Amino acid sequence: MNFSEIINELGEDRENYFRAVAPPIVQTSNFAFKKVDDMMNALSDEGSSYLYSRGINPTVDILRKKLAALDEAEDCLVFNSGAAAIFAGILANVKAGDHIVSVKAPYTWAQRMFDVILPRFQVTTSYIEGGSLDNWKAATKENTSFYYLESPNSWDFAIQPIEEIAAIAKQKGIVTLIDNSYCTPLYQRPIPMGIDLSMQTATKYIGGHSDVLGGVLSGSSAMIKKIFDSEYLNIGSGIQPFNAWLLIRGLRTLPARIERITRSTAEVVAFMKQHPQVDTLLFPHDPGFPQYELAKKQMKGACGLFTFSLKNKGRQSIVKFCESLKHVLMAVSWGGHESLVIPKCAGMKASDFDDSNESHHYIRMYVGLEEPEYLINDLNQALASLD
Numbered sequence: 498m499n500f501s502e503i504i505n506e507l508g509e510d511r512e513n514y515f516r517a518v519a520p521p522i523v524q525t526s527n528f529a530f531k532k533v534d535d536m537m538n539a540l541s542d543e544g545s546s547y548l549y550s551r552g553i554n555p556t557v558d559i560l561r562k563k564l565a566a567l568d569e570a571e572d573c574l575v576f577n578s579g580a581a582a583i584f585a586g587i588l589a590n591v592k593a594g595d596h597i598v599s600v601k602a603p604y605t606w607a608q609r610m611f612d613v614i615l616p617r618f619q620v621t622t623s624y625i626e627g628g629s630l631d632n633w634k635a636a637t638k639e640n641t642s643f644y645y646l647e648s649p650n651s652w653d654f655a656i657q658p659i660e661e662i663a664a665i666a667k668q669k670g671i672v673t674l675i676d677n678s679y680c681t682p683l684y685q686r687p688i689p690m691g692i693d694l695s696m697q698t699a700t701k702y703i704g705g706h707s708d709v710l711g712g713v714l715s716g717s718s719a720m721i722k723k724i725f726d727s728e729y730l731n732i733g734s735g736i737q738p739f740n741a742w743l744l745i746r747g748l749r750t751l752p753a754r755i756e757r758i759t760r761s762t763a764e765v766v767a768f769m770k771q772h773p774q775v776d777t778l779l780f781p782h783d784p785g786f787p788q789y790e791l792a793k794k795q796m797k798g799a800c801g802l803f804t805f806s807l808k809n810k811g812r813q814s815i816v817k818f819c820e821s822l823k824h825v826l827m828a829v830s831w832g833g834h835e836s837l838v839i840p841k842c843a844g845m846k847a848s849d850f851d852d853s854n855e856s857h858h859y860i861r862m863y864v865g866l867e868e869p870e871y872l873i874n875d876l877n878q879a880l881a882s883l884d
């Protein structure tokens with residue numbers, strides 16, 4: 498189905514609500530029944546009809562249909578955050594004694610789950626450089642039941658050959674989950690590439706205005722039903738109707754925003770690359786990117802995030818640069834209207850900063866919806882402060 502049709506029409510039933518263009522927010526916890534048998538059926542399968550909004554809700558359903566279609570998946574679930582989607586997707590597919598293979602340095606809260614929560618249940622994780630198929634094969638053990646991918650990574654944009662990894666996993670009966678937050682389904686659709694569960698945070702590009710959290714987990718009907726019936730209902734981490742409505746609103750302009758951000762990012766990256774104060778610059782669709790060929794093959798586009806380091810080494814320069822910016826904000830997250838920077842060194846104690854560790858020098862920038870010149874001027878004056 499065409500993106501425009503998915504975004505503007507799929508799941509909407511305007512004749513049922515006064516032909517309103519924007520759908521209603523069905524802000525209810527409960528749904529009432531006239532017949533005992535209808536209530537009995539709803540109670541026996543919460544996914545089949547409206548009973549209680551921890552399960553299904555009409556506003557959330559509209560969003561759910563759209564997001565599944567964008568992912569080319571049979572179905573999806575929408576959670577209250579991306580972290581909740583990751584949690585449910587993993588928990589539903591491992592049991593005590595299992596082993597997981599994960600890309601190294603995955604998203605913070607995925608890593609926290611592997612390192613802190615799952616070991617309590619005797620589930621162990623091996624981290625690998627995920628770009629090489631041999632690493633996946635070598636790390637796979639008898640009890641490996643789960644592969645965790647994040648392509649690209651949201652700091653250094655390391656990518657994995659998705660189709661090839663999915664094929665290996667299928668052969669061995671291993672479940673695959675990918676964090677597709679960087680690309681969104683507009684630039685990469687892992688489900689048709691053979692991945693079992695495609696996760697994205699909706700907090701970033703889908704919401705698009707830094708005012709709502711959400712997360713998506715897409716997959717086959719059977720896989721999604723399994724997660725709905727246990728983790729989704731049991732943890733109660735489904736998205737609330739008002740937040741679902743905000744995400745439907747965000748989706749309406751997603752392609753336009755992504756197109757704009759793609760163009761602006763190219764301009765900002767070009768400016769940064771030629772600046773004498775900028776040392777390394779990492780951006781997946783830059784010809785100098787280490788995995789450029791694979792990035793071009795796998796991802797229809799790249800935008801928003803890039804990472805760089807300064808020629809003037811040391812924590813002092815990073816602090817000076819970040820604090821000299823007048824318009825670009827310093828904050829976590831990305832995908833909203835506003836441009837952001839985050840220095841890697843903000844995630845560690847000053848005494849742990851290691852000058853010889855290249856990644857400690859990283860500054861990640863997110864390019865939002867502002868005029869590129871406005872951003873470039875701001876970056877230029879902050880870089881000049883280092884001379």
Ligand SMILES: *Cc1c(COP(=O)(O)O)cnc(C)c1O
Nearest residue numbers: 578579580604651678698700711
């Ligand atoms: C933000 C983010 C998440 C988590 O999403 P939340 O909605 O913040 O819970 C997961 N993966 C990546 C790559 C992210 O950037």
